[in-house]
Amino acid sequence: MTEYKKGDKVVVEIDEIDADKLKENYNLDIYNNQVLGKLEDFQPAQEKIKMTVEEKKEFDKLASMSPLCALLKVDKDTQPILYNKLWHGHGDDKASNQFEFIKALEHPELIEVVHEDVKTVKVAGLYLWKYKNEYKLVADFDMRNENYYFTKRELKKINELEQFKHVDLVGAWEDGE
Structure with missing residues (x-):
């Protein structure tokens, strides 16, 4: 059984009588069998935003800016990898990459750095x-x-x-x- 502590956000199932009590500002006792789980159990997991080591280095230089400023600041000379990813390519890919970039600015905890394979040639x-x-x-x-x-x-x-x-x-x- 899951242990809950003060401040946990939970999802509960209440019947019509309990709903009416809440509407009338009554206190309501919630029983364990009414608790369906923690709120985060009902939210879809956020998909990770994958970046290479080089992309992440370029991204970090822009991370403190507003989304619009960061997008406009991406330059082919100072951030060549991000520049190609965000401004070159086909319409849907380009737009998708720009939305993902903005999402990374808003939620940097979602960034996952992937290391590219290196080999001899x-x-x-x-x-x-x-x-x-x-x-x-x-x-x-x-x-x-x-x-x-x-x-x-x-x-x-x-x-x-x-x-x-x-x-x-x-x-x-x-x-x-």
Whole structure:
């Protein structure tokens, strides 16, 4: 049996006589068999708002603003990931992402940070390697060096670079370890 304490919000079932007593400002005794449960048991659970680590970092810079200000402040140079998510894409997706962003501002406790998979990418026996903002295919590989690991999202951007336009980096990532 559930224990209730002072201040708990509960749902009770009352009959017509008890309802009339409440209307007339009478005190009413509630019995355990009338208590159906706590109020939160009857409310649908809020769905989590999933954000990547990068999205969350960009979001945190805007979290103290009003929804309208935050939406208008999202800039392609300072928040490129949120900018693409909120302002690029098709009508329904874009609107849905904007509503979700506003919901995250209003209820930050619903944010769930999801970590993207990272893998190495091997193409024709060579490993993709990042040094500063340059990408190269190299023979040496050090599994402890984070510059050899990429997310799928990063690879899509790298694939747009002239030197990698004809290489399927995402396919190599999916086939990788």
